[in-house]
Amino acid sequence: MEKLKVGFVGAGFIAQFQAKAMLQARNMELSGLLARKGAEALSGWAREHDLGPATIYKSVSEMAKHVDTIAIYSPNYTRIEIMEEVVSAKRAGGRVRNVICDKPLGRNMKEARRLVELAEGANLNTAYFENQIHMKAVQTQLTQLAPVQKAMGPMVLTRSAEEHAGPHMPWFWNPMEQGGGVLSDMGCHSIAVGWYALTPVGKNPTFLKPQSVSCELGLLKWGQPKWRDELLKKHGVDYSKTPAEDFATGMVTFKNPETHQKVKAQFTDSWMFEKQGLRLFMDGMGPGYAFEINTLTSPLNIFIGDQAAQAIADQESALEKATASRGLLSVQTNEADLYGYVDENRDAAEKFLRGQDALLNFSYGLEITRLVMAAYMSSERKQVVDLTDASTCQELENYIPLIQQGRGAEVLF
Ligand SMILES: NC(=O)c1ccc[n+]([C@@H]2O[C@H](COP(=O)([O-])OP(=O)(O)OC[C@H]3O[C@@H](n4cnc5c(N)ncnc54)[C@H](O)[C@@H]3O)[C@@H](O)[C@H]2O)c1
Numbered sequence: 001m002e003k004l005k006v007g008f009v010g011a012g013f014i015a016q017f018q019a020k021a022m023l024q025a026r027n028m029e030l031s032g033l034l035a036r037k038g039a040e041a042l043s044g045w046a047r048e049h050d051l052g053p054a055t056i057y058k059s060v061s062e063m064a065k066h067v068d069t070i071a072i073y074s075p076n077y078t079r080i081e082i083m084e085e086v087v088s089a090k091r092a093g094g095r096v097r098n099v100i101c102d103k104p105l106g107r108n109m110k111e112a113r114r115l116v117e118l119a120e121g122a123n124l125n126t127a128y129f130e131n132q133i134h135m136k137a138v139q140t141q142l143t144q145l146a147p148v149q150k151a152m153g154p155m156v157l158t159r160s161a162e163e164h165a166g167p168h169m170p171w172f173w174n175p176m177e178q179g180g181g182v183l184s185d186m187g188c189h190s191i192a193v194g195w196y197a198l199t200p201v202g203k204n205p206t207f208l209k210p211q212s213v214s215c216e217l218g219l220l221k222w223g224q225p226k227w228r229d230e231l232l233k234k235h236g237v238d239y240s241k242t243p244a245e246d247f248a249t250g251m252v253t254f255k256n257p258e259t260h261q262k263v264k265a266q267f268t269d270s271w272m273f274e275k276q277g278l279r280l281f282m283d284g285m286g287p288g289y290a291f292e293i294n295t296l297t298s299p300l301n302i303f304i305g306d307q308a309a310q311a312i313a314d315q316e317s318a319l320e321k322a323t324a325s326r327g328l329l330s331v332q333t334n335e336a337d338l339y340g341y342v343d344e345n346r347d348a349a350e351k352f353l354r355g356q357d358a359l360l361n362f363s364y365g366l367e368i369t370r371l372v373m374a375a376y377m378s379s380e381r382k383q384v385v386d387l388t389d390a391s392t393c394q395e396l397e398n399y400i401p402l403i404q405q406g407r408g409a410e411v412l413f
Pocket of ligand 1 (some may be wrong): 009010011012013014015034036039072073078102129
């Protein structure tokens with residue numbers, strides 16, 4: 001079997017998750033990697049698990065000479081310089097032909113558009129990694145409901161949420177580095193999966209045309225003095241000066257271009273979720289039918305009493321972003337598969353080996369960035385943002401949310 005040779009940029013949280021996912025994908029190997037931190041450990045893990053040679057490189061240009069695919073798994077503020085290096089390496093005759101970028105494609109539309117242009121200019125196949133669309137639960141409800149949709153008509157309302165108690169690294173909390181707060185970080189997932197679940201079976205992921213976006217943001221927990229201090233102590237980020245939202249909720253309205261039916265995707269995202277750990281929740285309603293997904297529902301529950309709790313070394317071995325190590329714990333046994341990482345890797349490898357873009361390419365990632373920017377604009381202006389208005393769409397191209405500029409205090413307090 002031909003295997004796609006992948007080189008990772010980054011060896012942190014998502015790179016480790018993706019390496020676990022690739023073990024279950026078969027048609028790809030971890031050929032190389034580079035990172036500011038963590039490269040040795042991930043390379044050792046990959047070789048131990050026979051995932052590939054995982055050679056450590058010193059530069060993207062060097063790695064691009066030896067791999068088919070560069071996967072960008074580094075922080076949001078590093079994307080453009082990495083892509084520029086990939087493009088120069090390809091132009092200089094390097095082996096690289098494809099590029100993967102995990103969400104978000106950019107912190108704003110300018111950055112995301114630059115990535116699209118760089119990839120197109122160098123004739124690179126692209127994959128925008130939005131794992132939730134590839135979740136087996138999301139795909140299976142579509143297959144199961146396909147004949148029902150045919151008989152009753154497509155889905156009309158989706159509600160999507162991604163929630164946990166807050167990110168693991170300081171740069172995520174820093175709105176200038178990350179791009180904002182939870183809306184930039186996780187709103188992109190919920191908006192994308194809502195849009196996708198509304199899309200009539202058999203149509204492409206951008207078939208439904210976005211019409212308008214409304215959104216409200218809040219700083220409900222991490223702006224309070226006690227939690228602000230904790231953030232400053234733990235991550236060196238000062239939310240009294242440069243805050244970002246820890247709660248976002250809103251609605252995107254789409255129009256079916258064939259039937260003119262309007263449909264709605266509601267999204268809710270938070271970094272102040274006080275339950276077992278990460279929860280992905282989605283539901284959808286069509287005329288006469290529905291689906292519901294909740295990743296905190298597991299066939300495995302474990303109970304650990306107070307006295308036994310000392311024995312727990314790592315609460316996150318139960319569940320991503322787990323916040324407790326005792327009581328009744330939900331345990332997920334294969335999170336890389338549950339959250340869709342395995343299937344997004346399989347899709348990218350299959351398509352790249354055929355010389356094509358993945359199901360979700362960079363242009364799709366740019367569309368998601370546009371919807372996220374429209375959501376920030378709506379919350380800043382306390383208005384519904386009309387995406388059928390040409391001047392608003394033009395404005396979004398260069399729009400940088402106040403929160404991303406480090407001016408969140410003007411809108412959050
Ligand atoms: N799909 C998801 O659910 C999901 C989950 C987590 C993170 N992500 C995305 O993955 C990306 C990385 O997030 P993370 O949680 O792994 O972050 P992280 O901080 O845990 O890891 C980042 C890695 O990149 C390396 N790095 C930093 N700057 C670099 C540079 N200039 N060149 C090369 N390597 C560099 C770091 O040393 C580290 O190894 C982000 O864009 C994030 O949005 C996606």
